[in-house]
Amino acid sequence: MSVATPTASADPPATPEGAPSRLAQWRWHLSVTALALALAVWITWPLWTDPYRQALTQNAGDQAFFEWLLGYGVHLLRAGGDPFFSQLLNAPLGVNLAANTSITVYIILFAPISWLLGPQISFVLILTLNLAAAAVVWYAFLLRHVTPVPAAAAVGGLFAGFAPGFVSHANGHLNWSAGWVAPAVLWWVLRLREPGRWLRNGAVLGLLLAIGFSIAAEGLFFTALASAVFLITWACARVHADEVRAAAAPLLKGLAVAAVVAGLLLAYPLYMHFAGPQSFSGTGFNQRRFVEDVVSTFAWSSGSLAGHAHLGSSFLAPNDTEQTSFFGLPLVVLVVVALGRLWRAAKPGRRATLRALMVVGAVFTVLSWGPRLQFLEIETPIPLPYAALAHLPLFDSALPARFALVVAGVIAVVLALAAERALTRTRRSSTWAVAFVVALVPLLPMPLQTMRRAPEPEFIASGDWQRYVPDGGVLSALPFAINTSPDAQRWQAYTLARGGPQFRIPDGYFLGPGGQNGTGQIGAPWRHTDWLFFRAARYGFVTRIDDYDRAQARADFAYWDVRAVFLPAEITGPDGMLFRSATEIAATDLLGPPEHVDDVLLWRIRPGVDPVTDGF
Structure with a gap:
């Protein structure tokens, strides 16, 4: 299904008049990739200047943990062992790595670099590629499923890849900075409806789920939950009844194949995660502390241009790494106005899609507020839906504030649709251009803050x-x-x-x-x-x-x-x-x-x- 034109066909949305030629599109692809890589290097540059002696000021501990995992990947290839359990830490009991953010695929894939140049280089390289890949994959997803206008897809993709929450998590989190996992999974979820290709598409989705679990299990859970909310809301619209019936059979068959493939690949890591030695339930973090303040959505993060201009409000977050929304008031206003304009101009099919997007955004915004409403750092006695979910499996291991990262994806889709409308209509296009500049320029990411760390003895x-x-x-x-x-x-x-x-x-x-x-x-x-x-x-x-x-x-x-x-x-x-x-x-x-x-x-x-x- 396409956000732009719901249809049972796998073909991309119809190309509007004035759309670029194939050669021009490839120029866009290369330009967006180069810009994404340049922004990623810009953000991580303080680490690149001396990766052996520089540490992230906000999260030196997480950086050390992921460097340890990357070193452990070399050890696994040279000496063998269990990727999901290690006796090298926490003597004499060991550590259940499946219950931690073990980034198994990364530690194996980048083992040659870790061996030749050290885990310090692998860490900053993965961090840089994560940020760039997130923007590029979101751009490709939006161009394929949302808008055929490359410039509009670029606006949404670059925002999604470098949204304030993901830049904030670049302070040490190789799992959460892998924002490319969500659009890659969503891409193949949407392809499951293709008739006659359910076996191939299901197998590819199952492989992606296994890879996503090994890199960012919590993010994969959020992606699955958001997909379910979107698809259920979208399918409930009567205007899509025929499309739902046509897509139901290949979708269900593809999901069954994906479940089998992912189940086979993840059988052992899932066992280790939930029942292996040194496993546990819940998390070591307070779910009532790691929540989004209601006001934080309208504030700017410390890692943005506005934050560096001392306009940020990082005090509203539990710490600087968890500034997961912080979209700023201008962007919130732009998104609300854009949704209103898109809704009024939309046909019934498009309205059903916009409604599903709004439901996903609203649900995940409320979930990010946690068990009780927090306003200006004060926890109120007002209970919220997360209070009923906090003790359920998977929810008990999640941090509520991070649900706001899904909202960044919703905003990216809205921005792409709004940019397409502005670019394909000359009326008031300058007004929209000014609105985009005012909303997005303050969110430009700034380089990560680093400090000197002790050299290896x-x-x-x-x-x-x-x-x-x-x-x-x-x-x-x-x-x-x-x-x-x-x-x-x-x-x-x-x-x-x-x-x-x-x-x-x-x-x-x-x-x-x-x-x-x-x-x-x-x-x-x-x-x-x-x-x-x-x-x-x-x-x-x-x-x-x-x-x-x-x-x-x-x-x-x-x-x-x-x-x-x-x-x-x-x-x-x-x-x-x-x-x-x-x-x-x-x-x-x-x-x-x-x-x-x-x-x-x-x-x-x-x-x-x-x-x-x-x-x-």
Whole structure:
């Protein structure tokens, strides 16, 4: 079905008078691709300037996690293993990667680059290509199914690919920045209605679903939900009764084939996700905190041109990475006016499509508000529909604010239709041009903010660590790895990418069990020694170490089976460098004088030594 002209045919919408020739269309395709790539490089340029030493200011922890996954991809190809479970993190229990954003396809596909140039290069390359591909695939989808006018499709596609929410998620999220997954899946969902091709189309859709699940499972869930809402609303329009009957058989057959193909490909990862070791229900994030404020839809994000001009309202978001709507008042007004004009000029078939679009936009806007209405950072007692959904499977693992990302796709379709109308009608075209400029220019994405991060120690890069820890032994930098101090996980990631002997680490930044009422949480449940080093590094807190601390440390080290810990010259934190001197004082007081090895301080852990009588 085409948004522009609902029909049972697979042919694209009829080309209006004045549409470009095939050669001119290819020029448009290449121009849009070049512009999308240029914008993506512009956004990620601060990382490209020094990918080995630059970290995302807003989300250094997520960057480290995805770099670890990319290093793990090299390890899988060289040494084998389970793509969906690893014992290398969270010793001795391991981590269920299927229950995390494991981007399995990416870590395998980009393994050669991770091995040759390092996970740091793979990370920024994937991030850049994600943003560019999202705009290009949306452009192609809109040109195929919404409007035959390339300029109109370009407006919608570039907005969808670089919408404020997706640029915001470019702060570390290789899963959510993959905005190309949604239009690719939608493309083949619409193709399922083609008579006589249900087997091929269903198989391709099943493959896309498996790929989408491995890259952005939460986004795939949103796409499926939005497709269902749109198709049900659209099919309920009586004007489409004949088309619905004609498309029902191939659509249902294609969906059955897609379910079989996706089910076969995803049987093991789905088992691991829901019932495998170290699996959990829910999420480690508060669903009442990660919601959209009602006002945020009318505000500008900090990552936009308006935000850089100090017109943004990032305080309305739970954090800078979750500014998922922030469309700005001018764009909201433009979309409302455009819908009104399109509705008045539309025939019954087009009105049914516009109605379905509006329903999807309204449903996902309300879902993004979460369980209770929030207005100007104040949670009101007004309950919302998400309160009834929050404990259902899949919904319990989603963050409500992210539902607003679907609204960006709805806006992209409306912008494409409005731009087509403005470009194919000379009347008031200048007025529409001004409206588009006023609405979209403030949303122009700006480069990501970065900071300097600690360089990889020579102790790790040279492989000297192997003199102190056997292959498969447990080694960690101080403080132990978590999202606010991810260096220990980074050093392991870079070792994994080189191949050869490996070490395991305690803790790590991941989602695992341990939360309240059986839900997940960020990282492993904290032990006494975790807190001792965390408060020293994060807050510079130095306290006198007593025999109780030493006894607890001995128990914790025995639980982890740690053979050695080390302290580099610098420690990366969420906002810059952490308190390295305080960490050294705490470690020396607890473990005794360190050894100087290469560019780190090293403490060997002696198994079986009584901490009270013999110390460390």
